[in-house]
Amino acid sequence: MNPLEIPPEFHIMVDVGKCQLCGRCVQECSFGALRRTDKIEADERKCVACQRCVATCPQRAIMVVDHPLAFALHGTWTEKNRRDIWKQAETGRALLSGTGTDISYPSLFDHILIDSCQVTNPPIDPLREPMELRTYIGRRPRGLEFVEGDSGGLELKTVLPPSIELKTPIIFGAMSYGAVSLETHKALAAAAHEKGTVMNSGEGGLHAEMREYGQNIIVQVASGRFGVNMDYLKLAAAIEIKIGQGAKPGIGGHLIGEKVTEQISQTRMIPTGTDAISPAPHHDIYSIEDLSQLIYALKEATEYKKPILVKIAAVHNVAAISSGIVRAGADGIVIDGFRGGTGAAPTVIRDHHGIPIEPAIAAVDDRLREEGIRDEVSIIASGGIRCSSDVAKAIALGSDAVAIGTAALIALGCRICKQCHTGLCAWGICTQKPELRRRLDLNTATRRLCNLLDAWSIELKEILGALGMNAIESLRGNRDRLRGIGLDHTTLEVLGIKPAGR
Amino acid sequence: MRIDAKGLSFKELNEKVREAVKSGASEVELVNVNGQRFIGDGLTTPVTIVTRGSAGNDLGAFMSGPKILVKGNVADAAGNTMNEGAILIDGRAGDVLGHSMRGGKILIRGSVGYRAGLHMKAYKDKNPTIVVGGTAEDFLGEYQAGGTIVVLALEHDNGRAIGDYVGTGMHGGRIFVKGAVSKDQLGPGATIDEVTDADRSELKQAVEDYCRAFNVPVEQILSHMFTKIAPVSSRPFGKTYAIQSGDVPPKT
Numbered sequence: 078m079n080p081l082e083i084p085p086e087f088h089i090m091v092d093v094g095k096c097q098l099c100g101r102c103v104q105e106c107s108f109g110a111l112r113r114t115d116k117i118e119a120d121e122r123k124c125v126a127c128q129r130c131v132a133t134c135p136q137r138a139i140m141v142v143d144h145p146l147a148f149a150l151h152g153t154w155t156e157k158n159r160r161d162i163w164k165q166a167e168t169g170r171a172l173l174s175g176t177g178t179d180i181s182y183p184s185l186f187d188h189i190l191i192d193s194c195q196v197t198n199p200p201i202d203p204l205r206e207p208m209e210l211r212t213y214i215g216r217r218p219r220g221l222e223f224v225e226g227d228s229g230g231l232e233l234k235t236v237l238p239p240s241i242e243l244k245t246p247i248i249f250g251a252m253s254y255g256a257v258s259l260e261t262h263k264a265l266a267a268a269a270h271e272k273g274t275v276m277n278s279g280e281g282g283l284h285a286e287m288r289e290y291g292q293n294i295i296v297q298v299a300s301g302r303f304g305v306n307m308d309y310l311k312l313a314a315a316i317e318i319k320i321g322q323g324a325k326p327g328i329g330g331h332l333i334g335e336k337v338t339e340q341i342s343q344t345r346m347i348p349t350g351t352d353a354i355s356p357a358p359h360h361d362i363y364s365i366e367d368l369s370q371l372i373y374a375l376k377e378a379t380e381y382k383k384p385i386l387v388k389i390a391a392v393h394n395v396a397a398i399s400s401g402i403v404r405a406g407a408d409g410i411v412i413d414g415f416r417g418g419t420g421a422a423p424t425v426i427r428d429h430h431g432i433p434i435e436p437a438i439a440a441v442d443d444r445l446r447e448e449g450i451r452d453e454v455s456i457i458a459s460g461g462i463r464c465s466s467d468v469a470k471a472i473a474l475g476s477d478a479v480a481i482g483t484a485a486l487i488a489l490g491c492r493i494c495k496q497c498h499t500g501l502c503a504w505g506i507c508t509q510k511p512e513l514r515r516r517l518d519l520n521t522a523t524r525r526l527c528n529l530l531d532a533w534s535i536e537l538k539e540i541l542g543a544l545g546m547n548a549i550e551s552l553r554g555n556r557d558r559l560r561g562i563g564l565d566h567t568t569l570e571v572l573g574i575k576p577a578g579r
Numbered sequence: 580m581r582i583d584a585k586g587l588s589f590k591e592l593n594e595k596v597r598e599a600v601k602s603g604a605s606e607v608e609l610v611n612v613n614g615q616r617f618i619g620d621g622l623t624t625p626v627t628i629v630t631r632g633s634a635g636n637d638l639g640a641f642m643s644g645p646k647i648l649v650k651g652n653v654a655d656a657a658g659n660t661m662n663e664g665a666i667l668i669d670g671r672a673g674d675v676l677g678h679s680m681r682g683g684k685i686l687i688r689g690s691v692g693y694r695a696g697l698h699m700k701a702y703k704d705k706n707p708t709i710v711v712g713g714t715a716e717d718f719l720g721e722y723q724a725g726g727t728i729v730v731l732a733l734e735h736d737n738g739r740a741i742g743d744y745v746g747t748g749m750h751g752g753r754i755f756v757k758g759a760v761s762k763d764q765l766g767p768g769a770t771i772d773e774v775t776d777a778d779r780s781e782l783k784q785a786v787e788d789y790c791r792a793f794n795v796p797v798e799q800i801l802s803h804m805f806t807k808i809a810p811v812s813s814r815p816f817g818k819t820y821a822i823q824s825g826d827v828p829p830k831t
Contacts, residue, residue: 170821302679306662307623307643331816346681346702351813352750356722360697361656361675370636377593378621378641
């Protein structure tokens, strides 16, 4: 017995009266916390509260609860601090985490309320009035020119830049094949296809079986350029240059060699077992001019037929950077707030770098408006979008659409056990192990994602109706319809909203 | 087919090149090239493009198949994320040559700038090759994940074949440099390794390619001693992170 062993976080209780020793829980536990002898024995140190055993026990005989072990209360030295130090003292290594930050920073979305119509400005009933959620992602011309056509009518002279049409302003954010399973990738693509939106390949290339969904896929070009070839660029609806990610701004991606299996090696186009390293910067990009060069290299390669988006993490000077991105020639900006999810990130970066998405949207929208270029590009906001009201607030603060990642995974069954980086996901979402991947049924997964999009879209229409609007476009940047509650003067000013009551 | 690049923007020039390729031209000659970027970008047909003048950045980016003969110098990032094909530069090349290239070859008669072969990869039968006739500046083969870089140092700018910080973050592939390399010139992740028989035959092939391209006698080059620079590990991040709770990774 090692007295310095880190105590368990969770307590597993098996009801011996109900348990029939079938061993299902032992098979289901991908973290190896359960063992069958003459009873079910638990190594609680390995339990991550993924709830898989609880959900699959035919007898409903298992319960997982917070471990009752007392950690003497201390205002400075939280249980988390103590656990982190123990782990670092044991391993001498940096801590790694999955999902977005679990530190409870205040949420600005939760301090923003949406207006509603009463008496003088009648609301609209979405059940009987048409409601438009259609959104276009891409560059918009500064103006439209018309010429008189042969038949006497007017014809559009302006050549419209390429754009993608979304039936709802919600897309699936970038999650790479490698971070998530092929089944997850396929379900996201199939649901995007069915519901008229797009998913994002992430930076790990595309599996051959994803090709059929090309027109519902944004492909990513990151600093590692994994899986980037002309096939990949040509089949996509749009291309996204990944500069940064909300969960790990300023940090590259490292897919550890253990996860570079034969299949992953094929889509990333690298040998099996090697670390797949995306360096923190693109080494051909050190300035806005350099960024412009990559944007145009991609436009030239795809003959100006696809929007080129640039994704950045929300950081302090996000507004100035975004202005540069527009001027570099990007057709859209994807801003990922610090709450954004990740398959694996150094915990210290995930928990302490970047800024929330709410002020980032407002700052970027303000800056682009001041410079008279907001209308030229689309803004997609992501990083902690949890519900339809977050979508509405993000759009009212100034974005065109939002991207969701973690919310989509929760729809698939994710319990937020935060173990994505281990590759042992018991729900078959964040894993490459065939026996775990099988747990995610593609049809069920696709249906659940479609349902989530439907549910949020219905709610968005309800929100618009209450606002007396019949198009999501009317909400974009309409901060006059938001009010802050419990926010200080400066934060209100940054968000560009008034306090409730004003 | 011949295209006069004089006064054309890169967009106009590349559109003409694409049209020529689509119309079935097997060789396209571009004259009066003066810094236009993205020549041959994204082309996937096995066409030969000859450029006369100074080619701009990102020549042959993303391309998969064509052969580009550059009669003159080329600016930065030639062969960026190139998948297949060949770029022969009868002159000098700028920085980040062959960034993330996955296949094909780039031969440069003269010297190259900083960070040549950056994050170059290899995959299955694809083993990209860069042969530099002159010298290479600092950070040669940075983050190199695969492929082969050869520096012949037939002409010297500053008295040594390669600069400093060679192979920084290198985790695959190999670099051959004519003559001796000081350990001080290596970046973290790179080491000096023994030249094997397999290396010698690969080196011979690369040198022959170069000599054929630029009419240089092979024998006198191959008679020199070459230093091989190789990665210390294919897992540079293997010991950085504590992965799973309750699971202490082995101290390797």
